[in-house]
Amino acid sequence: MAEVFFYLLAALAIGGGVGMVTRKNPVGSLLFLVLTLASLAGIFVLLDAHFLAAIQVVVYAGAIMVLFLFVIMLLNLGHDYQPDIRGGLWMVMGFALSGLLGGILAQRFGGGGELTGALLPVAGGPGAVRALVEEHNAVGAIAGPMFRDYLVPFEVTSVLLLVAIVGAIVLAKRRI
Amino acid sequence: MMLAESLVLSAILFVIGTFGVLVRRNAIIIFLCIELQLNAVNLAFVALSQYVGIEGQVFVFFVMTVAAAEAAVGLALIIAIFRHYETVNVDQFNLLRS
Amino acid sequence: MEKVAGTAFLIASSAKVVATFTLVLLSVAYITLLERRLAAFMQDRRGPNRVGPFGLLQPIADGLKNLLKEETSPAAASRFYFFLGPMLSLMPATVIFAVVPFAAPLPTPWGVVDMIVADLPVGILFVLALSSLAVYGIVLGGWASNNKYAFLGALRSSAQMVSYEVALGLSLVAVLMLAGNVTLTEMVWRQQQLDWWFAFPLALAFLLFVISAFAENNRLPFDLPEAESELITGYHTEYSAMKFSMFFIAEYAHLLTNSALMATLFLGGWDIPFWRGDDMFWVGGALVSGFDATGAPLLAEPAWWKTALTLAAFAAKTSFFVFLYIWVRWTLPRFRYDQVMHLGWKVMIPTALAYIMLIGGTILVLDALRTPYGFTYGLVLTAVSLVATGLFVFVLDRDRIIGGADLTRRRSGTEYQRAEMIVASDL
Amino acid sequence: MTRPEPGRASYVRAALKGMALTFRHLVNPHKVTYQYPEERYPLSPRWRGTHRMEVHADGRPKCVACGLCPTVCPANCIRLVGGEDDNGNRYPIVYEIDEFRCIFCGMCQEVCPVEAIHVGQHYENAEYSRDRFVYDLDRLMAQDHPVTHLWDPSDPRTE
């Protein structure tokens, strides 16, 4: 059951990604990305990251993408678009580079079971997170480490956000 | 569960994002592609966190925060550039040659 | 008594999905009628009363009309997104209801069935996630129409919804702190345990949530996105027939789910007040009604009549909020856009933040004093909250915060001139 | 109405006051307005609405197609073609009034020598298409709403 959902969502995510890259219309690209993000949220649920799934939709789909949409509309790129996909040489380069990258990743992760096995010694074993979620709940599981072990980084991100807000306002308000 | 598949999916999405960054000229779409790359990495984190521990998810949370900040600043930059050049085509952002 | 499992669980879930979805859509249809009748009564009119007894068939007639009407689509519209808009608008509005518990668990021969479609572990976060998706439908609809009014409405709407989402989320944090979890079933349980509905111990959060929910729902006094007089109904200007209907259904479904949410979060959900017989919650695989002095769980006794009664209580509370929505809509005038933004960013968010501090501090003190989670606990919080709410309302009830149209003129001369100079230098 | 001093204006209280008002109207059964479909505004006897053609006892229109109403009609909304029936009586073969063009001045009724055409006390004229607003002779004869009293014959002051 879960596998079926996983493959379905994976197909949607990949389809969304391909759609995003190939769409001429920025709004179309954005909507395809939203599709990918939503599919990823679904995969997060399958991977026992319920809280992240919700946050993924709230933050990514609900806030960041709306911000993008807002900007696209603010720039009023209208309904007629210049095709902005680069020509032959760039395409070849793109295919080559991404192919190379894909190759490396495939080589690195290609082993599947063995690879996970190679990584696993570090870990608490499969199902560790699920147990954690069972014990505390979906939010509590992630809240614990975040507000205990990673409190300083958490506070630093708030400073980062504040800086980003100030920076964004300054940039957007001034003519350069 | 689904670790290998998740990692492969993460790789595929990352490659798509990379390809998009390379072949698109529209700055906003390049941004979107970067978001996709970030998400691909997030997926890898989440997938691995099943085995490695909840810290992976915490890291994803931080990635999202950074992504939000990056989006805000990046979009502000695009707006500022658009005001100046009246375009979002990255090939025409030749600051030195304007 | 055990939870249903296996095939019975699947069948029960399917039945709940079908029943809930049907009921939601039916209620939406009749809320439109209710709104029209109530509006008419408030304005000393009759309202639609010609189709069927008391006009009860009016929503069906309207639905039929909208099905049979000609679908128009602007020549310069982006066809695909034009279609997508209403769909994206309708989907989140109807799905949110899935996580709302609407009655006490129902005992059946095959086990106890929870009266909630999906008891997600992320509960309220799911609600936030989906309501944040609702903006897509509106923005896409407005943008794809290729109509400047629709587009303006869409821009306003996205800005307004994103802004008030923050206030909504922050006002929820207080609830989460007191409830200790994000699932809605547990929130109902915690309210039953506290002997106080959260509306009292978290009075200010309640107020902020109601205001933000109004704004999220684009209802008066926050219906800027559709502002008939300035934007000729905004984002759905170009829509007709069934596509328009979908926007309309989405708006009312939102109204319904928001009402249900407010009832669940602040009025105890399906809880019947002053009666412990209906308190029940799954603790460690058993349905308990409470704990005795030693902390041992007391088993609950679910019964079909308790389910029915609690369902009625839930319906009554939801109806109250639906009525409130309608009541406010036909009373208050629309805000100006800058006032909306002002209220959202400069009033609601800081207040919500301050309130989180206050409630957090109070809870900390109460926990430090080892006050048991119960009536006294709630009483203290209620006292604190009412004081905070009174203060907030007192400040809000002055035109320092939300200025009238002549606020600029009333400012001191130098300040006004400086503002003018800034504008001039900008040009 | 005077504007309150800065800082003295009320928002929350005013909103609550308004909601109390609407609630009072919601529950108050004594409406101050006419409850339209059930209760109708009493029309003045001189209200001029859509037309009505009077008929003889045997169902013939009283109109003799004299042509005075199309002549006097300031909106030129009456179309009349006269003819002769088998008994040698003049009668309207075609008598059409375009109620969209009509300005409801009532001069047709005033000028009619045989008191055939009348403006009537009627205002619910919704139709599904525009062409239905051209009332032909049959329709005018079928109307049964009360006719307008342009003046009271017994009271010379009204003429």
Next chain:
Amino acid sequence: MSETETKATDTVRCTIDGREVVVPRGTTILHAAEKVGVKVPHYCYHPGIPSRPAMCRMCLVEVEKMPKLQPACVTPVQDGQVVRTEGANARRMRQAVLEFYLLNHPLDCPVCDQSGECKLQDYVFAEGRKHGRGTEPKRVFGRDDFGGDVLFYGDRCVMCTRCVRFMNEIAEDPRLCVVERGDRSIIDTFFEEGLAGSPWAGNIVDICPVGALVSKDFLHKQRAWDLDHTPSICPNCSQGCNIQLHVRDNAVQRLRPRPNLDVNGYWMCDYGRQRYEWMNSGERIEAAMVRESGRAKAVGWPEALARAAEALRGAAAAGVVALASPFHSNEDLAATAALVGALGGGSLLYRSELAANEVRCPGYPGLARRRELAPNGRGAELLGFRRVGDEHASGDLEELTTHGGVLIVLGDPLLDADASFGTGAQAFLYANPHTSAAARHAHFVLPVTTFAEAEGTFTNFAGRLQRFWPGLAAPGMARPAWQALWAIAAALTGQIAPTTAAEAFRRIGRQVAELEGLTYEQIGPTGAPLPASVSGSVR
């Protein structure tokens, strides 16, 4: 000295309503009053009917030193007489007379065809009592079919006997008389013999001052006040009776004679009166058409004219023949002649129908339904057209059918033409108001107006030029034929085409010596005879 003597003996000076007037001796008061603009009401008097019975008593006026009121229609004025038509006595008398008339007159104005042009209505409205005092039932006669086009409503009759006297004195065909006496008196025909067959009976409808005599053709058709009156010339024979077109809804509803003592007096014949429907015919050519590879294609005027000029110029070398209808005005015919002249000359032909005999009006010498049943045969002759064909306006088309050069047909319906008509011509220009099968091979079909839609002149049998005015709006793209033909001629010669009918008429002077210098103003509303010789030499 002698002049004043003449004045003293042959003229009289009198005062009517305070205005002095000098009139020949023997003039009636009514005529003298007319001269100073005073209209004396009357019914029985009609200027076209010789007898004056003075029986309607409407024209009674006060004459100083006469104790009683005098009938103005028969009383000659005397020198120094002072007449008051508006004196209190006269007014009272007229009011009383009108009240008597209304004793038995039905108040059926709404259904009466005369309503709007009824003398009784006018006088009662002007001077009558506000309310009738009669309480007795009115006598009822009902209506009577007099035969022909005439219907009689006895109730409405005011017994002026104009109709009886017209039939006796003008038509000299006594078919009507007054029967019975007193309030039972009524106009009637003799036994079974009605007015059917009388060629002039239609006039009694015109002269009836009330609605007693009405036309069956016009019965209930239109209201008199809705009709627009346009002065025109009857096109149905070469007599050229002056008429009025009574028009409503862009259709001629009836014809009425227009007084012109030199031509038709106050009368017109029933033959002409009945033939007006063709002016309203809907079978009109409404767009200029050019034949392109066998198919007629509608084009705009400029293109049609330009291409016609080009085609005609190319074909002119093989000879030019023009066949025109005498139903067209002098201007149209002259334009045809001018076009033929511009193409280097050719034969100008016309055909017209000839009736078997004339129908003379016994009581009005000079008025008759003439043999030639077309208004402008004389004008065509004058402009150099040669009459061909038989008395049914047919035949003699062989020359045209086989003609190989330019063929111009104006207005002739060519009803007798065979299917191959015009196939031989290199350029076949067909200008006609109405559609016609003969146009099937025409290279250019031009929509032109009838006389009722254009301004122009006709020349009647006696060579009298008379003007007519447009009463109808031309359908579609139709324009007067002279405009189109002159435009083509102008394109061929480089001349400037006339732009108004008056100018087109003046151009005729270049072609016909007799018309040199004659203008519309000189012709005036009642026409002018051709000066001196009328031999019609063509320049």
